[in-house]
Amino acid sequence: MVNLSPAKLVLLAAHYAVEANIPGLTVLATRHGNVLRSDLLLRILLTYLPETLPSSKYVDLIRQIETRSFPDLSDDVVDPSPVEGFTEQEAKKRVRKLKLLPLTAPEGLEEAGLDYEVAASLLLSQTGVREGDLHLVGRDLRGLISPWLFDERRWRKAGSNQESTELCPGWGEVLHWLTIQASKDWKVAVSAFQRWDGPRDADLAGWGSPQLTDDQRAYLEEGYARAALASAYLIPEATLEALDGAYILLSRAATLHNLEPVPPLSSAVSLLPPLTEQIPNELMSARNLLYSRNDLLSTSNPLTAPTDGSVALLQALVLSAHLLSKAGCPCTVRRAAELALLQDEREQKKGVLSLIRAISMNGPKSDDRYWIKARNEMLWLRDWGAEDGWGAAETAPRGVFGQVKKEFLEVEFLKALLASTRYNLACNIYEESPDRPLDEKTLHDTIYATAMAAYDNSSNPNRHRGGLKKCDEIIKSFPKTFPPSSLSAKKVEALLQATHSLSDYRLVLKQGEPFTPVVLRVHTDPIFIIAKILEQNPKSYTQLHTLLDLGNRMVEAGLTAPKTPSPSQPIPDEASQRALTERRIISLCIDAALSEDDFETAYSYVINRLSTPPLVQIEDNYSWKAALEAGKYRRTSRTTLPTHLGMSSSANVAVRHLEQRIDCLATALRIAPAATLQEILSAFRLAEEELDALVKEEQAKEEEWDAKGDAFRSRSATKYKPPPSASSTRSAQLSNTARHRSTDDDDSTAPMSLFDLSRASMLSAQRNLSALSGLQRAATSLAGTLTSSGRNSPAPARDTDSPRGSLDVGAAMQKQMSNASATSGGSESGGGQQQKRVRKRDQLREAAVGTLVSGVGWLVGATPPPREQRDW
Template identity: 25%
Template sequence: MPPPIEALTPSQATLLAVYLVSAADLPRLRVLIAAHPKVFLTSANNETLLRILLCLPETTPPDTYTPILDAVVDGTPLEPPAVDADTPSIDTTSVENLSSSRCERKLSQLLPAPLLQAGSSASDKLTAFLIQRSERIDAETGLLSLIAELLAHYTARPGLPSIAALATDVAVLSTLVYTFSREPVPSLTTFRTLPVEDALEVLIADPSTVPRDLEALVVPYLCVREGGGWDAVWARLSALPFARIVAVVREWTPPPEERAVRAEFVTWAVGVCYRCMETGAGVWEGMRAVQRRVVALGGGGDAHVPEVLGDLGDAGNPLFAALGLLDVGITAAAMLGRPLAEAVKLRLEGSREVQSAVLRQFVRPGTEWSKRDDEAWGRVRDGARWLRSKAQVLGRLEAEEVERVVLAGMLAGMRFGLVRDVYVTSNHTTDISLDEVEKCVLAAFNDFVDNATNGNKTRGGMKNALQAIKTIYPHASNSPTLSRANSLINAVHSLSNYTMPSTNRTTPLIPVQIRIHPDPLSLLSKLLSSNTRSYQHPDALLQIGSDLVHGTGGSEADTLAASPRVLGMCAEAALDEDDFESAYAYITSRLLPAATSRNEAARSTLWRTALLAGRFQSPYALLSGTTPRGPAALANLEKKRELLAWALAYCPPEALGDVLASWRRNEDDIEVLMQAEELAEEEHARLGGSVAQRRMSIARDGETPQSLFEVAKGAARVFSSGVGGGITAPPKEGQERERKRDVVSGMVTRGLVGGLGWVLGAQPSVEVQQR
């Protein structure tokens, strides 16, 4: 018969307890403990009992062994359960024949390692047991609810703070598994050893549920952690997309009792806005929501605005407390299309040059700005003025500069009606003077002209250039500069009606080449050479020349010289096209009156053009080898002699020899022609012609060639009479007409006064010396 349990040695009783616990036979275990209290319940041996209880099956209901645990912690006797006649006795056969040493060997194999060092308190031992028991249950079964049931018995017990933290971890994991159905989740053992940063990766894994997870998981988890760990929370939240961060700020409220956490949350929320590098309508709306939420959480005060942006990663940055600046900064960032930090930095640290560049980008962003309508341009102007005055983001710029940039943008965007209404008609409501408006208009005018591909003022760049100056000219300003711009448009437009090749002769002349041409009047020479018979419209060319000189900033002298020069070009073009009569008409009827009015430019042009026409030989006659005959030919030579006389009258002394050589050739040509005519008449008379027919000879009325010596003698007589240098203008209607030959001879004589007088020993008059 086996011995009673009271007869068991301590080693045998301990080994038997292990067997009973492993079989979850807790009633008999309690009987065994009651029979051997010194073996199990003394302070020296109670850890052994806790180690034995760790051998319980993990599914054992906690309420079946918590009374034993209470006896261990409290040090009170453990009452055995009530035993009736039907309760079987404890079987000791498994240990009765084992020696103490053998029992010890078996116990070392079956029992877990010691919980704590010797001398630890009962509370510490119980804490260690509960932690190991909870981890064993989780590892073997994953029944977190069973762990929670076990720990619930001790969470309110004083002296067990670690159990409250353990119970919180179990509750957090239970919420993840049972409430949120989150899989996979780390084991309790792993979760308890995770650093706060890694644990938050587990708790805040789904960006779409962050506000809920903060409330249900993170707050409980951190409330039992020493040191809080909220810095890690802010860092984890900062890694979320900005839209999710906005949702967190709007939907989650920090624990009311945690004032420090709430203050940190407000600072973090403002800092997130400054660190956000995103732009767009959704971002600005989100920042507005953050600002409103921050104010609602008690951040309504406004700190002093700092002088620099500072370190945006520093939670102590005073910038984060300046909520008024945040409000203005969000609006400015939205208007500029820049991150908030850039907009605020522009206000605090931006130089005048940088702010000026930002203003230009604001007025003309991207490629679509020119398509704005008047309403959109009005918003741009209001925005630019607000950015300078209220937001001070462009505070280093003058109001006039802001208006100037906006005005230039409107002009470049071809909103001419708006420019006239705002900056001209209502100029008193702007920050820019009418003179500055005129400068902006002229700058835009030049840009349009320089980018125009065609000179026609009814389309393209030239049309825009004309509309630009019409915003102010002539109703608001008739300044010389605007007048010149208008003349340039007229000149370029008129030139566009002609063929005007550029320097490479393959592409047409464009407006900018006209505007910057060093000698714009010379373009008319190209016009005349490229457009047949264009010289027949001198009045149109004179107007173009006048507009060209005036429009390109020519001086008064240039303007005075323009008309004679254009007429000279027309005469030369007529000669180039074998039209001597037109050239003769231009010289005698238009250039000559200007020359006699003491226009030096006209005089210079007259003698050169007259000399060229006086030398003219018809290309047709030269090519055909024929010699002109008859009255028409002699009349032509007489006209050339007249032209050479005018050339002689107005040429400088150094050109006199060349003019006289041409004169002599002309006289020779006349003499040859007259001799040929006389021979022809004699032949005609010999053949029976009448005297009347002979008198039709070209050498009628005693008009025989006058030699150069005779002309020189006439010049000497002029000198001796003390009269010289005066040029007689063509006779007016009603005056007695001199014989044409006498007039021409007189001109030549007087012309020689200044050129040959020194040969004859004459002393010219003061007027001649001045010439």
């Protein structure tokens, strides 16, 4: 054994410490304890021992130094070569240069007296600061907190001597730190619970196993499990990742406290386990909602108590929040607890509507499996799977939608299916399924309301596009609920047909706003829309049949019925509505025709449509007004000319117009109420006065014309007697010329129809009526003279056809005509002595009818009757 001076022993110990030569240090401490005192040796270790050296290498040496009990190392040899070359002076000089660290650092004096609150925070101040160090959170807790808790000085007793409970205030601070991390940075808390199994998971650096009593261990484990459940409630984010972390926390709590194991989240979301039966009734109280916000670590908090019931409740809440967030309705665990514990029906309905809206917007609309899964999840959120478990009928729904009726959920989901055009799936679930979720009436009303919503949201009145097409498809997708013969289906079809009819017209109800179908359905007076059509579409009044059909469709669709009927005014039946609508539309068309100066069309509608009373008794205030307006109409230069005059009408357009006005006023008199007759009678009297004045004027002109004709023919017959053939030819030419002139004066542009030809013949006969009458009397007188003179035998052909014979007959007829003119006044007053004169009107009618019959016969190629059989 080599004798070394104290200075060289200190240098050798420092050298061994630098080299981490623990056996050499142990030998020096054993043999030279009088020089290498405990404090000196510890300072050497603290200063020169490498930090990378595992603590397990030198823990035994420190324990031996503290207890001064070293093993027997008499046979071990110390190598003094590192310090043999130093002289005593050099060794002392080097010892003085050693800067050994003190065992008690000056900067630690202030922290030496800190209590457990600051101590716990100080120990964990750097834990989880950087996101990349999350995997080290478990190491810090295992190496810092667990050894610190095993110190007996961290524990104190509470309560009486008989029933005392050991408490660890420092452990409470650790749990508080964990919950704070959950609310601030939930990833740190989740990592801590994942990587640290609690106080029993301690890194004592080889100092042995933790020494705790059973009560202490139970106290620590229960607090740790409670902190895990509390941290799940405190996670503030509603992301799927955060909710996955909350599910990890409750799963760890169940595992650490030996509770019923919790299935993985993926399995739970797929299977949707029934959890209602596992949750005690006392946990579902509304007053427990306060415990989800305050006193989460309190032993009196039932929500965070590590029991199977609290774990099942938290599992249901986390799954509910996860399903809602996945669908597109972000929801935290605490929000799910509010919905489930408060049981506020209004808030739950808002949540249902938000969920269904998110399902419709975010998912693949064409995937039926997606919709089926979404429906199952929605129903699970109502009762947490109670229908799948035993005793479902006796258990009230407890889910986040527990206060919402199942019918409400099904109705809203059906609306979403129809809005997303999943008609076949909706029909399979709600109409063809054996256990139909909705009764017939509710199903009918829901489908009808959804179809009308699609109709109201459409912007195009074409039934083959947009919302109208969707409305039609919705109704036809449920043939059992809406058979074609049902009243509802007929109403919808009539509404679609009426709306589609409007697509053919230009229609603007408000300035700058195009017509939309919803206006038709909600308008208090849909016939007003037809009035707008007539106003904005020229000549549309000529489409009376189309407009009447549109009105009938409005009646069938129920649009004309009062929107808010009163008890004093019952709703009229459909027949009355149809009759009144028809009369009103006809009246509107009459007014439109008059506004466009088409009196002929208005007159036709009045005579053909309004003169016949309706089959049902209605209060009609439209027809008589329209007829009255037509009767008041006066011709202008813009008035549309008639296409034909007709057989019974006057050739004078003005007279004919007044006659038509009187007809309209007569119709108004027949259909108007008694209180309005005075106004109509006044208009009627004025029209008659105008007609009488025109007729008198026309008769005066006719008499003047007849007188001029008679005088002209008398002078011509006396002055010049042409041959019969020439006279006949010239008369025919004059007749043709007069006829053409008359026709050209009446209508110089329109082609002459068969009826116009008859009218022209009538006018020609009217102008030459006096000459025809005189000719007839002359012929009769001549025939009598010939008979009395014995010349009643048949004459030879040469006599009748010779110019002389013709001249004699013509002279006789002319003479007879002169005599007839001179004695016309006496013949009229003679009564029974002379032949009764044929009335001018009858002769005119006979001439017109004869011309018409001959013309029609010529047109069809019929053989004319013999001359003696003709009575005209």
